[in-house]
Amino acid sequence: MTRTKYSVALPEGVEDDRKLQRKVWAVQRLSWLIFALLLFLSLLGVFGSGGYFSRQTVAFPGGSVDVPVTARWPAPEELKVTFSPSADDRTFLVDARFHETFAIDSVDPAAGSVLSRGGRTLYVFPASPAHAVTVAFRLKTQRPGIRSYLLGIGEDVLERTVVLFP
Amino acid sequence: METVIRGLAIYFSLLVIVRLSGRRTLAQMTPFDLVIILVISETTQQAMVGEDFSITASVLLILTLFTADIALSYVKRWWPYSARLIDGVATVLVVNGKFEEEAMRGCRLERRDVLEAARSQQGIDTVKDIKFAILEVDGNISIVKNSSAAG
CATH class of the missing domain: 2.60.40 (Immunoglobulin-like)
Known part of the structure; x- marks a missing residue:
């Protein structure tokens, strides 16, 4: 069992990576906004092929x-x-x-x-x-x-x- | 040269986009997800090959993709932190019968996704009987039963 900040010990091989995960989730959500911005710019024709x-x-x-x-x-x-x-x-x-x-x-x-x-x-x-x-x-x-x-x-x-x- | 550059560009672009889109995107595959994968494969194929349909280009492209994959596996081995960034880490969704709401939101999962995994894997019909539900790196949800649960 792995030592953890959870109320019970996690199964062996599973680590408490909440700090890293919070960063990843934040980066993911920021990147989704960038995805949307790129698509919007694409519709305006910034990347060519019409617009x-x-x-x-x-x-x-x-x-x-x-x-x-x-x-x-x-x-x-x-x-x-x-x-x-x-x-x-x-x-x-x-x-x-x-x-x-x-x-x-x-x-x-x-x-x-x-x-x-x-x-x-x-x-x-x-x-x-x-x-x-x-x-x-x-x-x-x-x-x-x-x-x-x-x-x-x-x-x-x-x-x-x-x-x-x- | 162009074939190799195209292959590497598509490989790493896909890697970044899939990783940033979140694990749920490719884990819980619905029929619509399958359609997305088929469309992605068709689109990337055209971008990688371009107008060069020669056997040489095809072989070079395959070699490029395999080499990139092998190189990345060594990078992950030599620098374990990169593996956690590239592949992600296991996420604990339920602890002792209680949902970890922050993790559920972060992974864009619904309670029914976890309960479905609990039913199909362990025949569990309530979250109270789940000791751990863990979203694994490969996208599957593992269920560990509470020792007090019946059966």
């Missing part, structure tokens, strides 16, 4: 680009480019770092031509004077980490950052 904070719309004079801000690796993502009505051909460009961050699985509708200039890739789409046109780039994340890249419409270029969770 308010998972995407951002970047405005340019010639249109806008809806890009992922947080994403997961490896998971499919989407980048949407909306061109304002224009009588000229429209160009969406990304730099080499974009291709290190995302693989482009497909572009819908397909670009009229794809050019490479000064380390940047230009996707040229035909003019549409009457209507705005939305182009969807279906992406696949390449590797986890915090990645920055350039994107732009026409001559206007901005740098964006995406957090890719493993």
